Amino acid sequence: GAVVSQHPSWVICKSGTSVKIECRSLDFQATTMFWYRQFPKQSLMLMATSNEGSKATYEQGVEKDKFLINHASLTLSTLTVTSAHPEDSSFYICSARERHLSFNEQFFGPGTRLTVL
Amino acid sequence: SQQGEEDPQALSIQEGENATMNCSYKTSINNLQWYRQNSGRGLVHLILIRSNEREKHSGRLRVTLDTSKKSSSLLITASRAADTASYFCATAPLSGGYNKLIFGAGTRLAVHP
Numbered sequence: 001g002a003v004v005s006q007h008p009s010w011v012i013c014k015s016g017t018s019v020k021i022e023c024r025s026l027d028f029q030a031t032t033m034f035w036y037r038q039f040p041k042q043s044l045m046l047m048a049t050s051n052e053g054s055k056a057t058y059e060q061g062v063e064k065d066k067f068l069i070n071h072a073s074l075t076l077s078t079l080t081v082t083s084a085h086p087e088d089s090s091f092y093i094c095s096a097r098e099r100h101l102s103f104n105e106q107f108f109g110p111g112t113r114l115t116v117l
Numbered sequence: 118s119q120q121g122e123e124d125p126q127a128l129s130i131q132e133g134e135n136a137t138m139n140c141s142y143k144t145s146i147n148n149l150q151w152y153r154q155n156s157g158r159g160l161v162h163l164i165l166i167r168s169n170e171r172e173k174h175s176g177r178l179r180v181t182l183d184t185s186k187k188s189s190s191l192l193i194t195a196s197r198a199a200d201t202a203s204y205f206c207a208t209a210p211l212s213g214g215y216n217k218l219i220f221g222a223g224t225r226l227a228v229h230p
Contacts, residue, residue, distance in 0.1 A: 006159075034217065043205060044160075044220045093159055095218075105150065106218060110159040 003027055004096050006109035013084055014117055020080045021112045023094030030096035033077040034106060035069060038091040050077045074099070084116045123206060123221040131229050136193040138224040140206030141186075147209040149182055150218065151191050154203045163191075163204075196228045 003026040013019050023033055032051050036044040048058045048069050056069035066088075068080040077096075081088055091113050095106035122141045130136055142149070148167045152160040166173045166182045166189070173180045179192040193200055203225050207218040 004159075036220075041225075043222045046217055046219070049217055091157070095160075105162060105165055107162070108152075108160040111157070113157070 002098065002107045004030075004094065004107045004109040006092075006094055006112050008112060009110060010113040010115075012115045012117065015085050016083055018080055018082045019084055019114060020078055021092055021094075021114075023077045023079070023096070023109050025075045025096040025098075025107070028096075028098045028107075029074040030077075031074065031099040032097040033071055034095045034097075035067070035077075035079050036093045036095070038093060038111075040091075044093060047079075081114065084114070086116045089114055089116045123204075123224050125224060126222065127225045127227070129227045129229065130196060132196060132198055134196055134228075136196050136200070136226055136228070138191045138204050138206075138226070140189045140191070140221050142189075142206075142208045142219070142221070143187065144208070145211045146184070147211055149180075149189050150207045150209070151178075151180060151189075152205045152207060152220075154205065154223075156202075160205070193226075196226075198228050198230045201226060201228045 005024045007022045034049055035047045038044050046059050047062045048056045050056045050069050050071040052071045052074050058064045066082055071077040091111050093111045095108045097106050124139050150165045151163040153163055154160050164175045164180050166180050177194045182189045203223045205223045206221040
């Protein structure tokens with residue numbers, strides 16, 4: 001149980017285009033989903049927290065107009081990188097927190113590698 | 118800084134040896150978690166230790182937590198080549214609001230056959 005999937009697993013796009021990444025909790029309901037980015041050989045940096053049915057909360061320094069997050073249901077959150085540029089190339093990882101858990105264990109997706117040419 | 122600190126940054130050992138990784142953090146926490154990441158992959162949850170616990174075991178893993186020093190350690194005993202991965206600690210701050218996790222910089226472990 002507690003499986004989180006991401007789609008696509010990798011994507012290559014041209015500079016200036018937008019890319020959408022999906023994060024799904026497959027066998028549980030996730031009240032909260034988190035989006036992280038990870039540069040090579042570095043740690044995970046939290047970008048934003050997504051609560052079902054409400055606006056995402058972004059971490060300091062993360063442009064909310066560039067990284068659009070939608071959490072339309074208890075099993076799906078999407079991250080759209082708008083007008084992507086080469087510096088947006090990174091590994092994007094989502095995680096989900098199960099609604100019935102009393103402490104904040106998060107279940108992580110396998111990640112999406114974005115390469116912007 | 119969003120990240121805590123982990124040491125060592127990289128650790129290279131032989132199979133059968135024990136591997137110890139340390140993590141320090143800055144704020145009061147609800148719990149601390151350790152994750153493993155194979156190269157280019159997602160994270161796998163290893164173990165969670167609550168702020169009122171001092172030690173926890175899971176198979177070959179042993180985690181300690183010292184809240185007075187704001188530090189934790191992860192010990193992997195009798196290491197195997199398959200343990201080669203990056204290991205991250207993540208803290209759940211008491212003031213996290215929406216229960217976010219703050220990740221440490223990670224330790225890259227290489228276990229040689």
